[in-house]
Amino acid sequence: MIQKDDKYIEDCLVTETNDFEGISSRLENRNTVRLLHAGLGVATEAAEIADILKKHVYYGKPLDKTHLKEEIGDVLYYLAIAIDALDSDFQTLKDANIAKLKTRYPDGFEKNKALKRDVEAEYRAMEDV
Numbered sequence: 001m002i003q004k005d006d007k008y009i010e011d012c013l014v015t016e017t018n019d020f021e022g023i024s025s026r027l028e029n030r031n032t033v034r035l036l037h038a039g040l041g042v043a044t045e046a047a048e049i050a051d052i053l054k055k056h057v058y059y060g061k062p063l064d065k066t067h068l069k070e071e072i073g074d075v076l077y078y079l080a081i082a083i084d085a086l087d088s089d090f091q092t093l094k095d096a097n098i099a100k101l102k103t104r105y106p107d108g109f110e111k112n113k114a115l116k117r118d119v120e121a122e123y124r125a126m127e128d129v
Helices: 007-015 020-026 030-059 065-085 090-104 111-115 119-127
Strands: none
Touching: 030 065, 065 090, 090 119
């Protein structure tokens, strides 16, 4: 067990936020709580997808496509909550994503364009949807 006087912990705690009232205040917003739920859910389900793939690639387990589909469906569930909390819809977000990708890769994927993105242009393209 790490001792309370551990220098590493002490150094880390210096940078910990102490805005607990602000955090609590922001959590009073229903959609913020829904977005947090969705974000944590997506992260959890993504980890489950990664675990299935890890076990297939590195441990030689058969690829369980049914389990993958289940976890992808769970990601969609959490995304639906987030999209509703943002007062949007799947189609709008899919269209915005394609607009962003077409701006980034107008002639198809190119490694240099992946490394040197024009994020402002991508956001403008998404806002136009």
